[in-house]
Amino acid sequence: MSRSAPSPAVEAGRAAPAGRWVAVGREALGALVALALSVIALRHVIATPRVALLWYDGDSVLLPLVRRSLDAGQPFEWAMSPALFFFPELPVYLLCSVVTATPQQALTLNGLLVLLAVYALLRAAANELMPAAGRPARIAVAGLALAFVTALVLTESTATATSLELASLLLTTTYYYGAVLAMLGTAVLVLRAVRTGRASVPVLVTLGLVAALTTASNPLYVPWSAGPVIVTLVLLALARRVPWRPSLLLGSVLVVGSVAGYLVRVPLRPFVSLDPATYVHPSRAVDTLAFFAQLTDDRAASAAGDAGLLLLFVGVLLAVGGTVWAWRVRTARTVLVATVLPLVTVVAVSVGVVVAGSETPRYLEPIVTAPLLAIVAVAELTRTAVRATRVHRPSRAVRTVLAIGAAAVLVAGVAAVPGTVRTVTDARYTAARCLDRWAAGRDVTGVGQFWTVRPLATYAAPNVELLQVRDTFDTYPWLVDLGAYRGARPTFVVIGSGDVWTRAVEDSLGSPASITHCTGFDVYDYAGTTGAAVLRDRVVQSAEQTLRDRGF
Template identity: 30%
Template sequence: MTRTWARELAGWLSAAAVSIVAASAVASSPRTDLLFRDGDSLIVAMLARSVLSGQPLDWAMSSVLFLPETAMFTGIGAVVPVSANGLFAVSALVNLLALYGAIRLVAGRRREGMAPVAWSVAALAMFAVLAMTDLSASRDALDLASLHLTTTYYSATVIGTVATVGIVRRAIDSDDVRVWALLWLGAVALVSTLSNPLYAVWATIPLAIVVAGGAAAAPARRRPVPILITVLLAGTAAGLLARIPLAAWITNTGIDYVHPDQWRESVVYYAGLVVERGQSLPGSAGTLLVLALVAVAIVRTVRRGEPGARLVAAMSWAAPLVVVVGSVALGTHAARYLQPLAFAPVLVLVAAPRVWGIPARLRRSAAALTVVVLLLVGGLSIPRLAVAADRPDVDLACVTAWVDASDRTGAGQFWTVRLPKLHLADPSRLVQVDHQLNGYAWLVNRTDFDVGEVSFLVEDSQTVPWDLPPTVDPERVIDCGRYTILDFGSQALPLGPQHG
């Protein structure tokens, strides 16, 4: 028992070190704005702050509700006394550690001849390497692994998908399917689908196909399959039904993203992203790593072995295949939907986590040395992560200081206003509008629009030219670097009707 706890503790410490190294590298790369400042990446932080403030909640969300992400971020914010950027950095570490926990679940129980802890750390390290090959500043690039470090791009769905594979693998490895496994399987499917219906595409559909296919190939193991698939489907369906009471918050059900007639354009779009990623050496290396893992997964699937191991190997390539084919068939144009291409292939490393044929004493010495080295490198990476999170932003500080001091309410467009809004003492002092001053109810608390009118506008290079009455001119213009504040003083600018 002591050795088991020692191994697990060593695994978690190693995973923490790997997480710090990966987060510091991504935060110091061109992806840093995606972690800390991008307008699309701030919804969870804004929602968490709204929850902590106790203000009325009337949020306009997309098809994704970010429930687990918001709960985690709110919890971190309640106990960790750091800035908003510090919370983003801590959240990145927690996301990676949670992924390690899910991978460890997939690796199965400790048995003679198996080293699930070591291989789980190796799988997380491989995922970290993929994240560190992501060097594009664009949120739309095919740099998928690093998206898991953000609060917005479906980290809970990634973890839920991997955890589902782990629960099903352990159920199949057991002689009897225990009630706890079924309860956890249903609960994970329900919560994941409730928060993000994309779980059905990433986990439910490919896993049901793989489990059913495995049962057909191995009739002797069919007995637990019907109940596992039934619980998975039932949990997913329950999650979809549980979204109905939250319909007032869901301003886009996802149907607007589906355009089957544009599948050709989708092929061209995703092919262009592949070419773009291949134009850098790290991007090419990351792509080759994924292809190599997929090739290994296919080989391990066709090779004879235990049903649980073949299940994990099959999901390592089947999930990416289903997601890519489905994304193209639906005519989508969003790289973030393809994240199984990054996290699913690394699972092949824990499909059959066997001990290498070297003496036990040498293995223990090598493991201890590896843990020490990882902790040392991780410790040395902490200052790098802190520097990236605390990088001064003079222009942002100029805007927030002016708005806080004005004691008035202004407005700005989505890509411009979200970062200053998050960092204000009172976020409602900046209202999200379109270029005609209509309320833009998208990923924002609709109570902001109750103010009815504003007296200044914030703009930057991403702002669409304003369409204002010709008689309205600002009384003064405040220069805040990349931001400009148009102060209309005593002139009130009425807000138009809301739209999503």
């Protein structure tokens, strides 16, 4: 007796699991390519002087210092900048530090996770912008956008944050990657609402939470994300290219969320060292233009710098060209939003920095990340235009090129892993070792200036505590736990080779009991001298006054 052919329902049931596994496999491959691109970027930073910005910069070691303070059981009385780093930077770093052995390892893992998060958000944006495209196309476009970031990172190698090397700042924990991720996440939520034509409750709630939490942690979210999104939606609604109802709902939620974030900052005021308004100096606008012109000249002084500037220009050009293209062909409104929004963001941030009279290049980070949306949008415009032509044929050439590119990235990423892991695992801050040898296991507390003592305070042994002070030995309340100063008994001074003391240390404290020379700094030991009492009184009294002024 012959068997009957399986019914269509049975065949469909068998095909469904197979299709799901194929989809999972493709997504996994995309994630592996993203991981390889992230490793390549990290390997470059670690192998160049840029590693100092990642591991040892006075700002970059903030979160490792928070972890060290928590481990020591000190009161949580931190003097932060206007950016508090409570969301998402601090919890993410603490999780990284739990599964790693050293601050270098935790900072590296954190940077890796940030780039993977960028890919995940770009992948989500591709879903909204390319709903008619196949899954492989959406994965490929998200990977290409991340490759753009990696290419930019590969052009950056100096140890300073005061440059137009902006892409690699994403790898650090304290140069606002949280606001960047929130900016991309906000864009994805807005694109979802625009694509569906309605702002659903889950989208609005999520958008409001992102706006509130990010603004509470870092007010840069407002000029980087909330403001440009509102301007974009209003402009396109006035032009009748997007519906008014979802635009008003999205804009209202962003306003309410941002205001809520600012209100949350009110009880957090003791942690804030400066009001954001103190950064605004319109009278310096001309000087700011000259400053960034000089930075551009400095960046163009090398072939890598020229390549980096060219890539930045390409990103902006894609936003401008994509906007014109999307407007003229009357494409899907999501694509139009995804081209106009980066353009508005770049213009708003660039003009805002100049008008504010700021000479802080990192405030221009959105000119790197906002155009990533335009890359995805232009890819969809290109795909749609090609498919509309009669000459279009399903071509293996594009797939072959993408496959070869993905394979090359995977090979390069795999090749970079051993050296990267070895470098990160073996990384030690040799300057801290000299200080540890001098301490010889004793529980000692010392003071020094910001840029010198912060990396030492991060990587020194637990028995060595360092407090940052001004050149007058008054407490310097900037990115530091003021609780550590309570009852402190400092007995030595660390004097860095680049420190500027308006009055010689020996003129203020007298002759030290001994001087120990280390690479980059000297240790003036005042234990057992009258200078130790003078030092303790100045440091502790100024700290107590600062704590009272802040309401701790």
